Amino acid sequence: MTLVSHAHSTSQAQLRPVPQEFTHKRVRAEVLLTGWAPAGEDRVTVTARWPRTHSFYAPVAGRHDPMLLAETLRQSIPLISHALYDVPLGHHLIWQHFTYEVTPGALWAGDAPMDVELRITCEDITRRGGRLTALTMVIEILRDGLPLGTAHTRFSSHAPAIYRRLRGERCTVSSDVAPMPLGGAVPVLPPALVNREHADDVVLCPTAAPDQWLLHVDYAHPILFDHPVDHAPGMLLLEAARQAAHAVQGARAGAVLPVRFESAFFRYVEFDAPCLITASVEPAVYPGERPCVSVTARQEDTEAFSCRVTVADATA
Incomplete structure (x- = not known):
């Protein structure tokens, strides 16, 4: 894992509070960020606190x-x-690609919440008319000053009027549309197959193929649909990739952690058409290599999302 070299030295006293509306979360308890502070030109330190347990990300x-x-x-x-x-x-922020990698040994959960520090460098910044339109974030993640992981992501920013032109007739929020058609009353996969305890948290429905599933959209899910949106959220697609990685491995999966995600977002996943999730286990290149699963999301015969998930044994 390659770490980003930073000269961040932000103290707790320098940190500024995080306005809830700046996280785009409606439920205060789901805001993970605790503070932020500039750390140089196009650099920022962000702190977060992970709960000891979580209703969805347990x-x-x-x-x-x-x-x-x-x-x-x-x-x-x-x-x-x-x-x-x-x-x-009110501007719309859209993922283009997102990669993270974590060190499993640094993820141990104690008896108290876990404090995390993100050291972020912003690169490849583009503007139009003086307004931000896209940027890349390179992130070093620390726990108690020690490496926890790294991440790299790029997103774009669109003013409401531009976004409405991009979305056209599909600029309709989830609360105003019917659930995504799944070919009838198709049940979700058994929770144990995707390492979930509750059926309400399963985002895949079975098809005739063992390595393909329909994306299940539940607008009432309190975490994945914290607020109305007009397309499938990025976190829903990442969760679908994680669950597909479990499902395609079957009994071999066990208690595993998705320690690396390499994802790309090509098109919006819409609410008015089925979305097919396909997964395949990549052959190992050398003995002892961590399993990797390639996942794609296709809608209307077009690839909308792809993700390569690397998993590790959580008990090792």
Whole structure:
């Protein structure tokens, strides 16, 4: 794992509070970020606190769910946009690609919440008319000053009028549309097959093929649909990739952690058409290599999302 070299030396006293609206979360309890501070030109330090347990991103075999890191980084995108680059509230922030890698040994869950520090460098910044339109974030993640992981992501920013032109007739929020058609009353997969305890948290429905599933969209899910949106959220697609990685491995999966995600977002996944999730286990290149699963999401015969998931034994 390659770490980003930074000269961040932000103290707790220098940290500024995180306005809830800057995280794009409606439920205060789901805000993971605790503070932020500039750390140089196009650099920022962000702190977060992971709960000891979570209703959706629960610990696995005594280790924090790495998807908490994905959600922490997702919340950092609007925070940096609004706080550092003056992007107005109401602008739409869209993922282009997102990669993270964590050290499993640093994910142990104790008896208290876990404090995390993100050292973020912003690169490849583009503007139009003085307004931010896209940037890349390179992130070093620390726990108690020690390496926890790294991440790299790029997103774009669109003013409401531009976004409406891009979305056209599909600019309709989830609360105003019917559930995504799944070919009838198709049940979700058994929770144990995707390492979930509750059926309400399963995002895949079976098909006739053992390596393909339909994306299940539940607008009432309190975490994945914290607020109305007009397309499938990025975190829903990442969760689908994680669950597909479990499902395609079957009984071999056991208690595993998604320690690396390499994902790309090509098109919006819409609410008015089925979305097919396909997964395949990549052959190992050398003995003892961690399993990797390639996952794609296709809608209307077009690839909308791809992800390569690397998993590790949570009990090792």
